[in-house]
Amino acid sequence: MVDLAQQMRRHYHASVEPQFRQQHGRAPQHATDIRQVMREDGFFKAWSALRYAAQQQTWWSVQPQVERNTAAITAEAAAVARRRGRGSLQLNATLPMPRDVTAMDIHLMPGCFHTEYSPGDVSTAAMYWHGTAVFSAGLKMRHNGGGVARSIAQFLRYSRPEFKPRHMLDIGCSAGNQLLPYLDVYPKLVGHGVDVSAPLLRYAHARARSLGYTVHYSQQDARELDYPDGSFDLVVSSFFLHEQSPTTNRKVLREAYRVLRPGGIMVHMELPPADAVDPYYNFYLDWDAYYNNEPHYASFRKFDLATECAKAGFSAEGYFARRIPNWGTVRESEFAESARGERPAPEHGNGASWYIFGAVR
Ligand SMILES: C[S@@+](CC[C@H](N)C(=O)[O-])C[C@H]1O[C@@H](n2cnc3c(N)ncnc32)[C@H](O)[C@@H]1O
Numbered sequence: 440m441v442d443l444a445q446q447m448r449r450h451y452h453a454s455v456e457p458q459f460r461q462q463h464g465r466a467p468q469h470a471t472d473i474r475q476v477m478r479e480d481g482f483f484k485a486w487s488a489l490r491y492a493a494q495q496q497t498w499w500s501v502q503p504q505v506e507r508n509t510a511a512i513t514a515e516a517a518a519v520a521r522r523r524g525r526g527s528l529q530l531n532a533t534l535p536m537p538r539d540v541t542a543m544d545i546h547l548m549p550g551c552f553h554t555e556y557s558p559g560d561v562s563t564a565a566m567y568w569h570g571t572a573v574f575s576a577g578l579k580m581r582h583n584g585g586g587v588a589r590s591i592a593q594f595l596r597y598s599r600p601e602f603k604p605r606h607m608l609d610i611g612c613s614a615g616n617q618l619l620p621y622l623d624v625y626p627k628l629v630g631h632g633v634d635v636s637a638p639l640l641r642y643a644h645a646r647a648r649s650l651g652y653t654v655h656y657s658q659q660d661a662r663e664l665d666y667p668d669g670s671f672d673l674v675v676s677s678f679f680l681h682e683q684s685p686t687t688n689r690k691v692l693r694e695a696y697r698v699l700r701p702g703g704i705m706v707h708m709e710l711p712p713a714d715a716v717d718p719y720y721n722f723y724l725d726w727d728a729y730y731n732n733e734p735h736y737a738s739f740r741k742f743d744l745a746t747e748c749a750k751a752g753f754s755a756e757g758y759f760a761r762r763i764p765n766w767g768t769v770r771e772s773e774f775a776e777s778a779r780g781e782r783p784a785p786e787h788g789n790g791a792s793w794y795i796f797g798a799v800r
Contacts (some may be wrong), residue, residue, distance in 0.1 A: 684738075
């Protein structure tokens with residue numbers, strides 16, 4: 440196997456950076472400096488074209504199977520929902536779709552998250568579920584294992600043993616993949632998940648019920664939740680905020696603050712901010728903003744997370760931001776030490792660690 444991304448980094452340091460220094464009399468300081476030279480570079484153009492094609496094929500590789508099976512999986516999801524069982528599903532057919540979702544097919548997925556092709560449709564969810572499995576081939580922890588959620592839940596268990604959440608909310612929960620592991624780690628926890636996409640919620644509900652989890656899924660806009668103040672001990676999201684505009688994110692943080700009880704904890708797993716990584720990695724991460732229909736990606740990474748949490752109402756003392764190891768990648772004893780701040784987490788990249796930030800209300 441050839442790791443083209445690593446080779447491109449080496450190529451950058453060996454050829455492109457020295458040229459930049461020569462021309463400008465200084466080292467590149469920002470992702471934009473690097474992008475300016477790399478976008479003209481043959482290696483980058485070839486890598487970028489391959490990556491774009493791979494992203495498209497992620498979806499195309501599963502689309503025919505999903506389309507052939509849409510009637511069957513839609514009927515199955517409806518049948519599971521009709522049966523008496525745990526948890527609930529509340530849909531709102533009149534909920535307006537946010538422009539962040541409808542403006543373009545995010546990460547090139549046909550139909551984005553929300554499109555419904557027939558009544559009760561779950562095909563968009565099946566596309567997302569199986570497509571992300573293909574996308575994460577080398578990173579299984581991101582997919583079926585719900586590795587982000589498992590890592591955050593274990594991080595909380597080890598770093599705050601006194602914290603025993605009973606009600607949690609996952610914002611932008613999609614198919615619930617990064618929600619269920621919290622319920623494994625905290626067996627008394629009742630899960631709630633909100634998303635704007637009905638297909639994803641139908642799929643999430645059928646899956647949770649089939650697996651015996653109690654989760655209440657609800658079609659809501661995270662900018663304006665219908666839960667009363669102080670409803671939750673824990674509010675989480677993963678891979679969500681970088682897809683939203685700064686205005687949306689400010690509203691989401693305010694809502695998270697409102698629905699948390701005093702002493703409750705908010706945790707978001709996200710891309711590392713621009714000031715937490717070196718300029719080349721910044722440039723590398725920002726690829727999605729330019730070529731993968733993720734227009735807010737770069738601006739999110741410049742968001743001042745501590746200031747925005749404070750503006751949402753959280754106190755500065757309660758704020759935290761850090762990397763945590765992926766649960767399962769390091770030994771449990773190392774994970775525990777890292778969670779307690781006694782050793783650093785692995786560097787970000789290839790799923791070895793996750794960047795999280797949050798606050799105690
Ligand atoms: C990248 S996915 C999140 C993936 C999921 N958290 C996971 O880790 O598997 C973003 C999700 O947010 C949902 N979404 C986007 N805007 C939203 C909003 N304003 N309110 C609620 N959900 C939203 C989308 O429908 C989509 O399912």
